[in-house]
Amino acid sequence: MFNPTGADVAEPETMPHSVEAEQQLLGAILTNNDIYDRIASIITSKHFYDPVHARIYEVAAARIARNQLASPVTLKAFLQDDEGLKELGGAAYLARLAGAAVSSFAVRDYAQMIYDLAVRRELISLGRDISAKAAKIDVAHEPREQIVEAEQALYRMAEQGQGEQGFVSFLRAVTDAVNVANAAYQREGQLSGISTGLVDLDKKLGGLHPSDLLILAGRPSMGKTSLATNIAFNVAKAYRRGTKPDGTEGAVEGGVVGFYSLEMSAEQLAARILSEAAEVPSEQIRRGDMTEEEFRRFVEAAKSLEACPLYIDDTPALPIAQLAARARRLKRTHGLDVLMVDYLQLVRGTGRGDNRVNEIAEISMGLKAIAKELNIPVIALSQLSRQVESRDDKRPQLSDLRESGSIEQDADVVMFVFREEYYKEREKPGDHDLEKMAQWQEEMERLHGKAEVIIGKQRHGPIGTVELSFEGRFTRFGNLVKPWQNGGTDAF
DSSP: OOOOTTTTTOTTTTTTTOOHHHHHHHHHHHHHHHHHHTTTTOOOOOGGHHHHHHHHHHHHHHHHTTTTOHHHHHHHHTTTHHHHHHHHHTTHHHHHHHOOOGGGGGHHHHHHHHHHHHHHHHHEEEEEEHHHHHHSOTTTHHHHHHHHHHHHHHHHHHHHTTTOOOOOOHHHHHHHHHHHHHHHHHHTTSSBOOOOOOOHHHHHHSHHHHHTTEEEEETTSSOOOHHHHHHHHHHHHHEEEEEOTEEEEEEESSSSEEEESSSOOOHHHHHHHHHHTTTHHHHHHHHHHHHHHHHHHHHHHHHHTTTTOOEEOOOOOOOOOHHHHHHHHHHHHHHEEEEEEGGGGGGGGGSSSSSSSHHHHHHHHHHHHHHHTTTTTTEEEBBBGGHHHHHHHHHOGGGBBBBBBHHHHHHHHEEEEEHHHHHHTOOOOOTOOOHHHHHHHHHHHHTEEEEEEEEEETTTTTOOEEEEEEEGGTTTEHHHHHHOOOOOOOOO
16 A cells, blocks of 8 residues: 555665655656656666656656657546555646646756665665575575675666766767877877787787777687787786876776686686796796796796786686676776687576577677777687688688677677698608608798788778787797898898
8 A cells, every 4th residue: 555655664664765856856847848858868667766656757758758748637647547646636746746846957966866766775675685595595596606696686786877878969979089089199190099019910900999899719729818818918017007188097008907718727827928928938837847047037027927907817607797797896996908808609698508609699799898888998719610721721711700690790800810830830741752841841931930910800990911920939929020120031
């Protein structure tokens, strides 16, 4: 039964609410329907505490959406059988609401207040649910699962209202575009995004741009993870905090990097980064087979990297919803400028896995949504299908992407790592064929230590190939010195 005081007898009177704010807002809408457009993006009927007020708002909103008048007179016909409204005085209550409404300038404040109080009530309800579930000892609900459920529920609440920004004026869009161009101009025409630390790749991409999803794909042993760790290390190593051009505090060089390593453990990934920094082969690090000099370099590299803002999460088979939640938490607690995911096919969707193509589509859309919501570049590694191996030319192309449709569609940039040396090595002829052996050795010499990053798609720039150096012993990609830069020889 409805309580005219506005308090729900089934709940404690301490539940946060403001009947007066709801009355003022409804009165303002019934007096001037144009006000609805100013508050529709903030609240819905479910945010009202008083159920009668919720129904009045719902009917008014439905009429206004059809370009029909919502006034005490027009609403009377739709609500005359409403028992709750009858207890408050029926049609006379609607007239009182409209008559008591103050000026419309404060309606957004009222709407925000109603929304905030609704969120507080939701938090209280969620707290009660968590408490009730925790108290109920059930074999089917492990405490760890309950923690994950509670975290997801909290982040769903945090997300509400964030995507409702609506249209942006062309003036503001143009201003943002000019600011991006100015950032590049201030860096002497080099970059508008975050530098990868690889000069030729930066020239092609213009750096790593906020809200972009970059896919880094390749067959096994091409060096996808190595290139991702190299970029992550370069970005984190260059990190410098300061005041950005827009006046906010943040990274002015490099950035804070989050690395989801779904395939390798955090320790293995750290060993790779240390191998690159200390110039000690990773297999020697793993075996502990180091000279005193190498071990000293290894320890010094570890000390210098202690302060590096590189955060690794090696939880296997992470669902896309949790991946997003953890990224948000990292941004809130430590900051986040670049996010790496190694690799896309190891992330789980929310479905039951009955359709793998749909699940991959959900994951790629989720990664793009994270990039836009957190306004950061997201680099996701991806496997390629085996059809590459059956071709004479092993260079990958867009159609080689596994479950490719959605990945290709959602990505702003698609890059392929390709090392011809890897394939040529497996074509070694027999020792008896001296001519073929000589030709093979010549080709191996030409290809040794070289890698290609093929940009197959770039939404805001050119496609093409970037040549890099590759040192397999240290799993390190670097800038390739061209013959004309080094007296006619290649150097790394």
